[in-house]
Amino acid sequence: xxxxxxxxxxxxxxxxxxxxxxxxxxxxxxxxxxxxxxxxxxxxxxxxxxxxxxxxxxxxxxxxxxxxxxxxxxxxxxxxxx
Numbered sequence: 001x002x003x004x005x006x007x008x009x010x011x012x013x014x015x016x017x018x019x020x021x022x023x024x025x026x027x028x029x030x031x032x033x034x035x036x037x038x039x040x041x042x043x044x045x046x047x048x049x050x051x052x053x054x055x056x057x058x059x060x061x062x063x064x065x066x067x068x069x070x071x072x073x074x075x076x077x078x079x080x081x082x
Contacts, residue, residue, distance in 0.1 A: 023073075030069040038065020 011017070018024055042061035046053065076082055 027070060027073045030073040031066045032069070034069020034072070035062040035066035037069075038062045041065070 038061040039058060042058060043050075043053075046057075072078060
């Protein structure tokens with residue numbers, strides 16, 4: 001009796017598969033875009049010079065904008081599951 005050798009290709013690890021997925025790339029892109037939009041919104045609405053603005057205020061607005069970007073890409077309606 002003769003057996004054929006089974007050719008099995010190893011899968012990449014979970015982290016690499018997750019990073020390379022389309023959804024992860026889109027989530028990261030929208031989160032960064034939301035953070036940038038939060039910074040721009042803060043800068044345009046406050047009307048202060050950059051040397052007067054405290055970093056905590058900037059970070060707070062960037063986190064809120066990043067959250068909105070993340071929420072937009074990961075909401076059920078974004079994945080056509082409404």
